Structures are given as structure tokens and as C-alpha cells.
Amino acid sequence: MNNTLHNGLKILEFLATGAEALSIKEIAEYFQLPNSHVCRLLKSLTEIGYAEQIPGNRKYRISLKILNLANARLKKENLLRLARPYLHQLAEKLNTAVFVTRVYCGYSLIIGAEYPAFFTEAQDMVVGTLHSPTSSACGKVCAAYSTEEVRQTLLNEIDWEQTGDYQGRRKEFEDELVNIRQRGCALRDVGGVGAVGVPLFEENGILSGALGVMLPKERSRTAELWQAVIESTVSCGKLISIAQGASLEEYPNYNISARRKK
Amino acid sequence: MNNTLHNGLKILEFLATGAEALSIKEIAEYFQLPNSHVCRLLKSLTEIGYAEQIPGNRKYRISLKILNLANARLKKENLLRLARPYLHQLAEKLNTAVFVTRVYCGYSLIIGAEYPAFFTEAQDMVVGTLHSPTSSACGKVCAAYSTEEVRQTLLNEIDWEQTGDYQGRRKEFEDELVNIRQRGCALRDVGGVGAVGVPLFEENGILSGALGVMLPKERSRTAELWQAVIESTVSCGKLISIAQGASLEEYPNYNISARRKK
DNA sequence: AAAGTAAATTCCAGAATATAGAATTTAAAC
DNA sequence: GTTTAAATTCTATATTCTGGAATTTACTTT
Numbered sequence: 001m002n003n004t005l006h007n008g009l010k011i012l013e014f015l016a017t018g019a020e021a022l023s024i025k026e027i028a029e030y031f032q033l034p035n036s037h038v039c040r041l042l043k044s045l046t047e048i049g050y051a052e053q054i055p056g057n058r059k060y061r062i063s064l065k066i067l068n069l070a071n072a073r074l075k076k077e078n079l080l081r082l083a084r085p086y087l088h089q090l091a092e093k094l095n096t097a098v099f100v101t102r103v104y105c106g107y108s109l110i111i112g113a114e115y116p117a118f119f120t121e122a123q124d125m126v127v128g129t130l131h132s133p134t135s136s137a138c139g140k141v142c143a144a145y146s147t148e149e150v151r152q153t154l155l156n157e158i159d160w161e162q163t164g165d166y167q168g169r170r171k172e173f174e175d176e177l178v179n180i181r182q183r184g185c186a187l188r189d190v191g192g193v194g195a196v197g198v199p200l201f202e203e204n205g206i207l208s209g210a211l212g213v214m215l216p217k218e219r220s221r222t223a224e225l226w227q228a229v230i231e232s233t234v235s236c237g238k239l240i241s242i243a244q245g246a247s248l249e250e251y252p253n254y255n256i257s258a259r260r261k262k
Numbered sequence: 263m264n265n266t267l268h269n270g271l272k273i274l275e276f277l278a279t280g281a282e283a284l285s286i287k288e289i290a291e292y293f294q295l296p297n298s299h300v301c302r303l304l305k306s307l308t309e310i311g312y313a314e315q316i317p318g319n320r321k322y323r324i325s326l327k328i329l330n331l332a333n334a335r336l337k338k339e340n341l342l343r344l345a346r347p348y349l350h351q352l353a354e355k356l357n358t359a360v361f362v363t364r365v366y367c368g369y370s371l372i373i374g375a376e377y378p379a380f381f382t383e384a385q386d387m388v389v390g391t392l393h394s395p396t397s398s399a400c401g402k403v404c405a406a407y408s409t410e411e412v413r414q415t416l417l418n419e420i421d422w423e424q425t426g427d428y429q430g431r432r433k434e435f436e437d438e439l440v441n442i443r444q445r446g447c448a449l450r451d452v453g454g455v456g457a458v459g460v461p462l463f464e465e466n467g468i469l470s471g472a473l474g475v476m477l478p479k480e481r482s483r484t485a486e487l488w489q490a491v492i493e494s495t496v497s498c499g500k501l502i503s504i505a506q507g508a509s510l511e512e513y514p515n516y517n518i519s520a521r522r523k524k
Numbered sequence: 525a526a527a528g529t530a531a532a533t534t535c536c537a538g539a540a541t542a543t544a545g546a547a548t549t550t551a552a553a554c
Numbered sequence: 555g556t557t558t559a560a561a562t563t564c565t566a567t568a569t570t571c572t573g574g575a576a577t578t579t580a581c582t583t584t
Contacts, residue, residue: 071390128333
């Protein structure tokens, strides 16, 4: 394991997630590294173009170059290219925020989103946002439709004492995953914001990600509307899966035989 | 300069911009590095979570983690947070794609975009896309309103033999920058796509970026409509600048005294 | 305006680790 | 099943990373 590369990237992450701008001292203290070391790493990061020093201030921040790198990565997402028109249509039809996610390290990572015109309620529904398995509909759906071994690893990795919808209730969460597989979709209604998540499959029944919809309760959410949203989301998810080459004969219990080809 | 960090990040960039997935051999040949070296760097990148190995394939690709990093960076953009409602309004009013850019290494980098519903013509108008100074309205406007020293450096860095709107015509480009400062906006009409770019200022007349609008000619673009688009864009740019604390007494020739505080 | 303070940066000797060739393993092709 | 090519691991050498100390820079206080 390469230490320099590791430290450099960790510093870059800290620059991204930390305060607006960080001093060498702050970074050195956070990582328990000597000032001189951090100074040199930051200098290298600056030369390569990923960090920059605020003029006058002497503090450092992560540069915008990372946006270009992320954009290049996103262009490779076939799922997104394929799902975009369906997303568009669904956002228009339901008049709310819809998004596509992929699994990253057990979390659900938003790779694309569509909003109706003048939609301003979706702060946490932007590309690049991570949603945990225990506190989002898409996170739950991804956990539910993962392979048995992946799911077990995930369940063991979750800190059940941490805050989340299922804090201290692993059993209930596992039951919910069974429900999700039976229903074919995950539901969540916390803090006045309802959400639906449905799985997206590719060939051989491999889970490729999830399709999510959010619906704040301010929008006169009747039971009928809610039911219509769920049904629209499920069928939109099926369309995307079919477009990806999935055969949906066994839907919604399609997952049961879903295993990665060895 | 830290070599390991440099090589590691260059490999990450190559993974992002290159083919879908890359073999060790391809990367090693590209960078003229020994296989074993590249293998170890990729292993480190994989451990840290920025690269991943395609199962079966043995090739490597950049992971989705970079999206999360870019998202964290984007959240720090005060210009974007402030400009968002104006963007929204302008996109709705003009019924076309509008975007905000910032300068990165002489290029114009899109940090935010808004599209009217069902707008699918904006392939190159997504967040993270770079536009060169010689082949985009926003690129031109950023060059025009930079400080004299930055502009001279930029003009010298441009390869005037390379393709671009002003290939082999540096003088014409420089004249265009003067025009832009006089008009207060940059125009571009290449390949059937018209574009307007206006500067965005912050306090002390420092250039913070540009506001751009594109208008494909399919949309029955009369001279009157075009003129209206230009005027709307210019006044929207002024509103954003004012919101950022810029005093626009000297607008549109405001730039003449614009210098970074020493 | 000048001294004092704290952080940032540079310097340097010692030591850890990156390096690149060779050997080995693995996977694919025939 | 054999062959071939690439990926990975191994290892000795030397590069360069490391972190304490010295120096410089910028900011604060009187």
C-alpha cells in the first residue's frame, strides 16, 4: 500500500469535505502528520492541479479540476445514458424529483437526477450524494436485491448503534428487506418526505442500481396519489431494466435466482 | 514534487478520460512506466477506493467515488448557490439551456446548469465540462475580463495552430476581446448553435466567472429573439454580480479598473 | 510603525519505501 | 491440454520520502 498516494488523497478528501479552506496546521493536526510533510503534499497536489492556495490567505482548498474528472467518469455510465429519457418522462409525469443511483461500498450513490421546472426541494438529491442503506429508499432497495453474501457483509458492517431509521433494530431491517423483495419496491416516509425506490437490473438478473422518487408531503399527498407514484416508479424501473437487457419473467421476485455469473 | 502522488493521479485521470476500462499494459505503455509499478499504484488506488478492478476482466477503471468528491467541492461554490435562482428564472424565460462557469487554468468550467423541461440538446453543457477560450462564448468572456497579465499569459499559452474558432488568427481574437469588453458580452454562432456569454463580477470588480446561454438555430431564431436573448442574459448577469457585492457603476466597461487587490 | 508571535515553508540527514528487473502465477487463446 | 501473453509478486538497490530544526513570512499587538 502506497503511503504517499494514500495520504495525498486523504488530504484531498479532507479539503473537499472540510471547511471552505484549510490551513496546513489544521490538516496536520487532523491526520497527526508533521507540518512539513503536509506542506509538501499540498504543494504537490497544487502542482498537479487538484488543490490551490487561496491568495493572501495561505490556506488551501480543493480545486475545481475534480469536477472535470467526475464528469469524465459520469460519461462512461451506460445506465445513465440509457435511463435518462425514462427519468425525464417520470419526473414530468409525477412532477417531482426522480434519480438513478448505483451501489458504491454498500451505499446508494446518485449518478443522475431530473427535476420538473422550478423544483427546489431536492437538496440531497444531487449527483454525487451518498445515501446509506438504513436511511433511504434506494439504499434499502440496493441492500434488498444484492446477492446474499454481499448483503450479509453489509449487514455486519453497519453500526447498529449509529443513528438511522433502524437504530438498534437489525432484525426489523432484515425483515424490511424481505418485504421489499416481495413488494418489488422500497418505501420510506421520514420527516415529511416520502420516497420510493425500485431496483434496476441488467442481464442475468444482476442488480445495477436503483431508481428513486421523492415526494414531499406538502404536495397534497393522498393515498391514491401515493399509490399512483409507487406504481409509476415500479413500471418505469421495469422499462429501464428491460432496456438494459434484463428478462423480467420472474419480476418482482426476480431477485431470488439473481446471482453474478462466475 | 512528489512523484508517486503525481503518477497515481495521472493514472486516475487516464482511467477517467481513456477507454471504458484499461489494462495495466495499456497504462504502462502510455506513461512509459514498468508494469510492476503501474500494478502497485493501481492496487493502492483500488484500496483507497478511487479505482476498481472489473471482475473477470482484470482491467481497471475509475470508481464512482470521484462523484462524491466533486459533489463535496461543488457544495462550496457560493457563486452557484447565489446564482441558482437567477439561472432557473432565465432558463424558464428563454426556454433554453443556461449555465454558470468559473475559470480553471484559462478554460471556462461549467459549475452549474439549468434546462427547461424536456431539453435534450445540451450535451456539452453539463457540470464539469471545460470550454476553451477560443471556442466558446464563456471562454471568450473570461479571457476578455481577466486581468491584463493573466490575459497575456493565456494568449501566449494558446497554441494558435490548433483547431479553434481563431486558428492562426491571434490578432483577430485579441480584437474580439476588445469588442467583448465594449459590448459587455461575448457572442458565438458556430455549427448552428448560438451562444451568449456575460461576465460575473464580485466585490472590487474581480471576475468570478461567466453566465452562458445557448440557443440552437432550429428554434426559429429571428434577429429580434436573438437580441432579446442577449439583453436578458446581460441583465441577468448584472443581477448576479450585484448579488455578489459588485458595484456596477462603470458597467459594461467596469473591467478597465478591475484589478485583484494586492 | 515596530516588535513580537505564530504559522508556513525550506533545509537536511537518516531511514523507509518506491523502483524496475526477474520470477512466478494466472488467465486466455489455440 | 498446451501455448502464450499479461498480471502479479518478489527482491535488492537506490531514490525519495520523512520529520525535526532552522528560516522565512505574515499577522497581531502595543
